[in-house]
Amino acid sequence: MSARQVTLAEVARQAGVSLATASRVLNGSTRQVSDELRDRVLMTAEVLGYVANASAQALARNSSSLVGLVVHDITDPYFSSIAAGVTKVAEAAGLVVVLGTTGRTPGREAELLSTLRAHRARAVVLAGSRTTDRKAQARLASEIEAFTSLGGRIACVSQAKLGTDTVVPGNRAGARALARELAALGHKRFAVLAGPADLVVTRDRLAGFKAGLADAGLAAPTVIDGAFTRDGGYDAALELLAKKTKATCVFAVNDVMAMGAMAALRERGVRVPEDISIAGFDDIPTLRDTVPALSTVRLPLEEMGEQAARLVLDGGSDVPRTVRVAGEVVLRASTQSN
Amino acid sequence: MSARQVTLAEVARQAGVSLATASRVLNGSTRQVSDELRDRVLMTAEVLGYVANASAQALARNSSSLVGLVVHDITDPYFSSIAAGVTKVAEAAGLVVVLGTTGRTPGREAELLSTLRAHRARAVVLAGSRTTDRKAQARLASEIEAFTSLGGRIACVSQAKLGTDTVVPGNRAGARALARELAALGHKRFAVLAGPADLVVTRDRLAGFKAGLADAGLAAPTVIDGAFTRDGGYDAALELLAKKTKATCVFAVNDVMAMGAMAALRERGVRVPEDISIAGFDDIPTLRDTVPALSTVRLPLEEMGEQAARLVLDGGSDVPRTVRVAGEVVLRASTQSN
DNA sequence: AGCGTGGCGGAAAGCGCTTTCCAGCCCAGC
DNA sequence: GCTGGGCTGGAAAGCGCTTTCCGCCACGCT
Structure with missing residues (x-):
């Protein structure tokens, strides 16, 4: 043997x-x-x-060929798309990506970062974070500090962290543009299925959407909070129905929530888009095959992963850099004029 | 710094x-x-x-805390579900998973295995393989040999490789049971959208399906080959339509192909299930939200990943072990009686 | 009293590689 | 003819850890 x-x-x-x-x-x-x-x-x-022997090399050189990738849930198309982008770039650079999943557990991110530090990963891409628990936040900050002070680089996708490089999607602008286009379809009353309020992404998209409605001279939407997942969208949609609002159009702050919401509406016999229009955000690949096709704001997810990987692999800079990617409104069958 | x-x-x-x-x-x-x-x-x-310092430990102990995971495409829900299972078990065991993607490139699997060997990964889960190119096959075999002879363990999901542990889904039995149930719905003429003929998975599912039809005393199905992907299913469905067969029911050998096929049918104005019934295989999570809901053979994908990880992490045995998981036929809205 | 014995701390030899430093060597220049 | 410098090859000192082996001490037994 x-x-x-x-x-x-x-x-x-x-x-x-x-x-x-x-x-x-x-x-x-x-x-x-x-x-x-x-x-x-x-x-x-x-x-x-x-x-x-890679370990021996890493030891002798004091730097490994590992790149960390931290996501909440690899089965979520949003994260797996980003993961695809990151692995693509990393593998092209002859590096190896180690995948960590948090399962949205508060302290997990810091733990993973610590492990990655133990392995002398040369860089880490943090995709998806949250800003809840103050203690976990501090712990994460100190791990980030420890990691970078060892010469490791960190890039975040979508949520900036203490002076790290970041790839930020145009959440606000995208949601605003979406709101305007939906308003142009003739909708007057809106509802938003929002994620947890402590998530920057949620806040930005919600704020952008409101701004867009204001641009069109419309009233503020009914806002319902839910988890940032498919089931969160499902539950939020049920709650919305229970409220019996007059909303003719629903904006879910991400596509998976929108998918959940559509499932809920379908089960309740509410037709999309005849009875109510619905739109999401992200344009995850699975959207290709939903019926009706979901209107959304397209984000180049895989490319965002690539960008993050590049940020973290090319030498790096002293000042934190930000790469902005724009969202593009894509109206499909799930929204119709009112 | x-x-x-x-x-x-x-x-x-x-x-x-x-x-x-x-x-x-x-x-x-x-x-x-x-x-x-x-x-x-x-x-x-x-x-x-x-x-x-993990590198130093690995060097001194001559074994690392890395577990490899090789998939074709992490954005494919089939693979990401398995990946979720593998990471879950690995992280619980305090190990770190390194993710390698082949992009279905023939030689890539062997390359990745070599890299993993360089890192002294203690185990590798190979999810998805193929049996094409004879040379690549030999190369892979010798890499597997090299890897295991260093004390590393390997487990495959779904496709056995030279005496490695394997988690095999009941492809044949599942497809056979599906065929019988579809026959029971009254369908007489079937078509199968099959993947590449050199894929064991494809062969088994196709053979099982044929056996099931034979059980029911029905004629052999029209078989159309395509790529093992969503687009492969799309193309195969178009080809099927062009053939103008009398098939009233289509079996796609996996769900992503079925999704592609449904998209093609939809575009061509063929209604599912009114005009034609369709079924897939795997029961990937995204199926929850397709309309009509796709009939399929359910495989516990995440659990399969967990099983593979366990096989590869628990001491191991001298003889190759096989864990069989049964598929369960799930009839949904995409198939109706004829 | 003499002598195993068991328990625990420390010195030191690696693990497989990188990299500094030194030793030759050859050639150019004065 | 001798010195200095540019090359190339090798010896050896680590990188940070694990683990063997040895030594010391306190006991307990005859």
């Missing part, structure tokens, strides 16, 4: 060169090695099937 | 004990340490914010 690993020393010995030379040929490229020795080393490495 | 890492030696010195003692307290638990020293060490470690 446990055959011993082929080591650099072995390659060096078989090739009749020193450890240093073998190392120089196979990894560190700063110095020149004569063609003859170089070939000998490469040959023997090939023959022996040598693969450098 | 680059503050130096708090090291074990530092903790030991501050606590006034030897390196060995500090190590024993904080990590290796075989030996006893007196309460007094133990407390001193724990205190100082706490105060200094000590986090063991």
Whole structure:
């Protein structure tokens, strides 16, 4: 079973060169090695099937080839799209991505960051965060500090954290534009299914939407809070129905909530869009196959993941950088004029 | 910026004990340490914010806390569900999962395995594979051999590989049961949208479905091959329509293909289930929100991921083990009696 | 009293690699 | 002819941890 690993020393010995030379040929490229020795080393490495021990390299170099990726839930299309972008860029750079999931547990993010620090991950992409618990927040801040002070880089998607690089979607502007377009369809009364109030994303989208309605001279919407998930949308929609508002159009602050809401409406016999129009935000890939097709604000999710990965991998800068990506309103069958 | 890492030696010195003692307290638990020293060490470690360097530990112990997970496409709900199961178990065991995506590129799996070997990953879960290219196949086999001979464990989901542990869904039985139930609805003529013929999954499901039809005394279905993806299903459905078969019921060998097919049918004005019934396989989570709800064979995807992770993490056995999970036919709105 | 014995702390030898530093060597320049 | 400098190869000192081995001490037994 446990055959011993082929080591650099072995390659060096078989090739009749020193450890240093073998190392120089196979990894560190700063110095020149004569063609003859170089070939000998490469040959023997090939023959022996040598693969450098990444732990040893990390130890010697004091930096690993690991990139962390922290998400709440990898089955959520929003996160898996971002994950796809991050892995794409990381793998292209010859790095390895380690996936951590928080399950939306408050302290988990800090724990994961600590683990990542133990592994000397060279960078981390934090996708999705929250601003609840003050203590957890402080803990996270100190972990971020510890991580970066070791030379690691951190980028956040959508939610800025203490001077880290960030990729921020145009939540406010997107929601505002959406509101205006919906108003242009003739809707007068709106409802918003919002996520937890402590989530920056929720706040921005809600504020943007309200601003858009105000632009159109319309009244503020009925706002119903729910969890930031499909089931949260489902529950919020039921609550909305129970309230018997006159809203003819519903904006769910993200697509998964909108999907849940549509399911709830369907079950209750409320037709979309005939009885009520509905729109979401994000344009997750699964939207392609919903019926009716959901109106939304399109975000280039995978590209956002790529951007975040690039921010975190290209040298980095001293000042926190921000990459803004715009949302694009996409009206589909779930909204109709009123 | 680059503050130096708090090291074990530092903790030991501050606590006034030897390196060995500090190590024993904080990590290796075989030996006893007196309460007094133990407390001193724990205190100082706490105060200094000590986090063991995982690379150094991996090097010294010759085994890391990394678990590999290889999937084709993390945005595919099938894979992300499995990924969720794997990460759940791995994180509970205090391990870290590194995510590799192949993008269905032939040689990529072997490459990833090699990288994982370099990192001394203690185990790998291979979800989704294929049996095409003979050369890539051999390369993969030798990587698996290299990986396991170093003491690493490998488990596959759904597709067995050279004596590795495997979690196999009841593809054949599930498809067969599905065929019988569909036949019981009164359908006589069937079409199957199959994936690439070299995929074991495809073959098994197709064979099972045919067997089920035979059980019911029905003729063999029209079979159309396509890619194992949503777009593959879309294209295959178009091809099916072009053939103008008399099929009243379509079986797509997986759900994403079925979703694509439904999109194609919808676009062509073919109503589901009025004009044609359709069923898939897997029961991916997104199915909850499709209209009409898709009939399928339910597989406990997340649990399969958990099982695979457990297989690979619990000591392991000498003989390859197989965990079978049964599929359960779930008839929904996309199939109706004929 | 003499001598195992068991328990616990510490010294030190690695784990596999990188990288500094030094030793040759060859060539150019005075 | 000798010195200085540019190259290339090798010896060896770590990187931060684990773990073996040894030594010391306190006991308990004959």
